[in-house]
Amino acid sequence: MRSLLTIFRFVWPYLKKLRGLIFWYFLTAILSLGLNNTAPTYVLGLFLDGLTGGTLTTDQLLRYCGIFVGIFLVNLLLSYIHRMMSARVTVRGWAAMAQQIYQRLQKASPRALAGKNTAELVSRINSDVNSLVGYLMGTGTMGLGMALIFVLTLSFVFYLDVWCGLIALSSVPMMLLMNKRYGDKIAQASGDKAQARDQFVSSLDEQLRSVRSIRLGSLFGILGKRYTQRTEELEKSYIKYQKVVYPYAMFQANLGDIMTIVLMVYASWAILQGRFTPGQFIIINTYFSLIVSCMSYFISVSQNAQEYLALYRRLKELSDIPQEGNGSELPTPLENITAEGLSFSYTEGEPVLENLSQTFEKDKIYCLAGRNGSGKSTLADVLLGLYVSDADPSVKYNGVPLQDVDLYEMRANHTGVSEQEPMMLRGSIGFNITCREDGAGDRERLRELLEMVDFRKGEVDTRDLEALLALDANELSGGQKQKVSIVKALYKDPELLVLDEPTSALDAESRRRLAGYLKAHAKGRITILVSHDQELLDIADEVVCLGKEQVAGGL
Numbered sequence: 001m002r003s004l005l006t007i008f009r010f011v012w013p014y015l016k017k018l019r020g021l022i023f024w025y026f027l028t029a030i031l032s033l034g035l036n037n038t039a040p041t042y043v044l045g046l047f048l049d050g051l052t053g054g055t056l057t058t059d060q061l062l063r064y065c066g067i068f069v070g071i072f073l074v075n076l077l078l079s080y081i082h083r084m085m086s087a088r089v090t091v092r093g094w095a096a097m098a099q100q101i102y103q104r105l106q107k108a109s110p111r112a113l114a115g116k117n118t119a120e121l122v123s124r125i126n127s128d129v130n131s132l133v134g135y136l137m138g139t140g141t142m143g144l145g146m147a148l149i150f151v152l153t154l155s156f157v158f159y160l161d162v163w164c165g166l167i168a169l170s171s172v173p174m175m176l177l178m179n180k181r182y183g184d185k186i187a188q189a190s191g192d193k194a195q196a197r198d199q200f201v202s203s204l205d206e207q208l209r210s211v212r213s214i215r216l217g218s219l220f221g222i223l224g225k226r227y228t229q230r231t232e233e234l235e236k237s238y239i240k241y242q243k244v245v246y247p248y249a250m251f252q253a254n255l256g257d258i259m260t261i262v263l264m265v266y267a268s269w270a271i272l273q274g275r276f277t278p279g280q281f282i283i284i285n286t287y288f289s290l291i292v293s294c295m296s297y298f299i300s301v302s303q304n305a306q307e308y309l310a311l312y313r314r315l316k317e318l319s320d321i322p323q324e325g326n327g328s329e330l331p332t333p334l335e336n337i338t339a340e341g342l343s344f345s346y347t348e349g350e351p352v353l354e355n356l357s358q359t360f361e362k363d364k365i366y367c368l369a370g371r372n373g374s375g376k377s378t379l380a381d382v383l384l385g386l387y388v389s390d391a392d393p394s395v396k397y398n399g400v401p402l403q404d405v406d407l408y409e410m411r412a413n414h415t416g417v418s419e420q421e422p423m424m425l426r427g428s429i430g431f432n433i434t435c436r437e438d439g440a441g442d443r444e445r446l447r448e449l450l451e452m453v454d455f456r457k458g459e460v461d462t463r464d465l466e467a468l469l470a471l472d473a474n475e476l477s478g479g480q481k482q483k484v485s486i487v488k489a490l491y492k493d494p495e496l497l498v499l500d501e502p503t504s505a506l507d508a509e510s511r512r513r514l515a516g517y518l519k520a521h522a523k524g525r526i527t528i529l530v531s532h533d534q535e536l537l538d539i540a541d542e543v544v545c546l547g548k549e550q551v552a553g554g555l
Helices: 002-052 058-106 118-160 162-169 171-208 211-217 220-272 278-319 376-383 407-413 429-434 443-452 462-469 478-491 508-520 534-539
Strands: 336-344 353-361 365-369 395-397 415-418 496-500 526-530 542-545
Touching: 002 058, 002 118, 002 278, 058 118, 058 278, 118 162, 118 171, 118 278, 162 220, 162 278, 171 220, 171 278, 220 278, 336 376, 353 376, 353 526, 365 376, 365 534, 376 496, 376 526, 407 415, 415 478, 429 443, 429 462, 429 478, 443 462, 443 478, 443 508, 478 496, 478 508, 508 534
Parallel strands: 365 526, 365 542, 415 496, 496 526
Antiparallel strands: 336 353, 336 395
């Protein structure tokens, strides 16, 4: 029960907004379970006694038929409503919890997610969240329903015959002993199975992650062996799980049959002694099976909770990943960014940046230059606050430590960034530039920027702007994606503009146009370029040299 409470405390904060929907989900399930499992048997027993006793009249027969039809129709309606509630709770509950975990990871420090396989993470989140929400909803529904059935049926059985009630309760100690013996083993085997499944899914992702690289490197054999190894590990984990679960499952399945045989022997003797009627025997026999099923379910809840506790731990591990800090101050208009004695390293090894001091002022263009691995992109990321939780408070916006800055607001409305390998969101080019689903925005400005980078796709160019903006962004080439990323950063007219290797996929004319545009629109913003392109170095007011390589720049 403690494990179930642990899972509930973890899941409920994600689902509490759905509490109204969940209430109706539980209510319809409990009423349907209680009505379907108790009422028909009770009415059938009374009908059988009237039939065998010769006292059943035509009016009573019609009344019993009406009751049966009424129970059937009411249960049919409750079942339909519950299914509709179940569909909504399942989808909304899974989506609400998964979305919040994804958002937490989106706000996590890049260092915390370094080295993690995204395909494995997606598989873990989607599968574990779906299983955990489904388990909690199912356990809550069945638990409350079984409790209602247990109370009603056990009360009636004890009312008719105390010994029948005691026989039913005698199965509890045996169930407790089996659960104590197999509970921890099943939880461990379940965790191993889930981990093997995620690794298998990861190997599937690897098979198609980069078909071109696989073909060029002729990696079919290597990936095939790795796939076979993961398959064997998955098979072993499933077999191990079944070996542990099977004895416990067989015990639960057969215990009810054994106890029913005991009841039948006792009940036959009781009927011969005239202690209760055949109709009462039918009721007791059916209710006895329900009592054993209820007790078996309650005992198994603990074992199932141990199994799902493994999924809880896996999700808890992700939800506990530290998020980046975010302050409340908004230093705008942005006048300067200062770094004083900045040092940064990804691991405990050699620092990427060490004791760096630099001031970036408004109206100026700065170019970060140096050899590969000298820390150019790292410095840009640190200045943008992507490592705000890991870096020391040496970076300041207008004298405000980065840890106190509302970075989300700054990035949304005052910062424009073009990455070296930009990612396009699903949707049109217009959506990816303006971040509006309808792609609405300043058409003249969009046309100006797209012409500046000479953007075109096939026969479509800025002469047919609407058609161009409506194109699917994920069908663009690498160079086209970079151009869209540059246009997106410039379209915001930001106070802080950071372009990481913006000319790597541009032709000579596009590089010249971009350099001219940046020089002409430098006023009112801090522009930071990560590049070794001479055309960008020439327009820089200051070149910040990183590493041992010395780079000269124009002022």
